[in-house]
Amino acid sequence: MNNTYIEFKKKRELGDILTDTFGFLRQNIRTIFSILIKTSGIPFIILLVASGYYTYLSADLLDPVSISNGELFNSVNIFFGAILMLLTLAVFYATLFGSIMHIIKEYIENNGVIDKTQVEINFKNSLGKIIGLGLLGSIILFFGLCLCFLPGIYLYVPLNLAFCVMVFKDQGVSESISQSFDVIKNEWWISFATFLIMGIIIWVISFVFGLPAMIYSLSKTFTAASEGSFSDPSEMYDWVFILLNTISSAAQYVLYSITAITAAFIYFNINERKHNTGTLEQIDSLGKSE
Numbered sequence: 001m002n003n004t005y006i007e008f009k010k011k012r013e014l015g016d017i018l019t020d021t022f023g024f025l026r027q028n029i030r031t032i033f034s035i036l037i038k039t040s041g042i043p044f045i046i047l048l049v050a051s052g053y054y055t056y057l058s059a060d061l062l063d064p065v066s067i068s069n070g071e072l073f074n075s076v077n078i079f080f081g082a083i084l085m086l087l088t089l090a091v092f093y094a095t096l097f098g099s100i101m102h103i104i105k106e107y108i109e110n111n112g113v114i115d116k117t118q119v120e121i122n123f124k125n126s127l128g129k130i131i132g133l134g135l136l137g138s139i140i141l142f143f144g145l146c147l148c149f150l151p152g153i154y155l156y157v158p159l160n161l162a163f164c165v166m167v168f169k170d171q172g173v174s175e176s177i178s179q180s181f182d183v184i185k186n187e188w189w190i191s192f193a194t195f196l197i198m199g200i201i202i203w204v205i206s207f208v209f210g211l212p213a214m215i216y217s218l219s220k221t222f223t224a225a226s227e228g229s230f231s232d233p234s235e236m237y238d239w240v241f242i243l244l245n246t247i248s249s250a251a252q253y254v255l256y257s258i259t260a261i262t263a264a265f266i267y268f269n270i271n272e273r274k275h276n277t278g279t280l281e282q283i284d285s286l287g288k289s290e
Helices: 014-062 064-068 076-109 116-125 127-146 150-168 173-183 188-226 239-254 256-275 277-289
Strands: none
Touching (some): 014 076, 014 116, 014 239, 014 256, 076 150, 076 239, 127 173, 150 188, 150 256, 173 256, 188 256, 256 277
């Protein structure tokens, strides 16, 4: 057994979940990202292209010519770009979460040893379910956010934990979603608080990566204003800004892996509080060893 093995199946307080999330990531970061390159690499590249394309199209929102001609909300390209980015984001999010859950499952079953080949095999075998869950969950979350926003916030917690149910309990798409609501019953607030604090930490890290794009945009704005040439704000969206903004987005997307690890710790924490699964397994293993 790995001397630094982190036990997932145990009760934790909020602070312990945050600490162990970064501890697990630090301990296995090379293995995790080498697997993610193979499992989520293609969706990640497609997402970056879609994100850059949408940023490019967004320049029309600031184009005074398009606004004066009434073309602002009639642009099929902008709508298509937004849909494309959201779809690719849903697929990437699903493959990322699915990969992380399979990594953690392998980690638990082998007492801290992660067989990358086995993780990739297990991931491929469940790829259809993973993508299906990602797309269906995104649709549910989208409509939840449209309903006065608050339902979307509520749905965010169980839909994240649905990936845990799918992988750790080997459930289908609909079963994973329905059982995830049973998981968070009476545990929603602490789960939401954990996701919220981790989200703030991730936002701060993402902000650092977004500084180059922000600085470049501000410097170009001040230069244009001082020269009296700030007549078309869409000119701020040049290829340099698009590149810097895409890099910032890439960092943010990669940081979603931290959210996935946090989700796993939340899932096992709730499961342990309700069923004492880990404790019972330890007692059973002690009995067999005697």
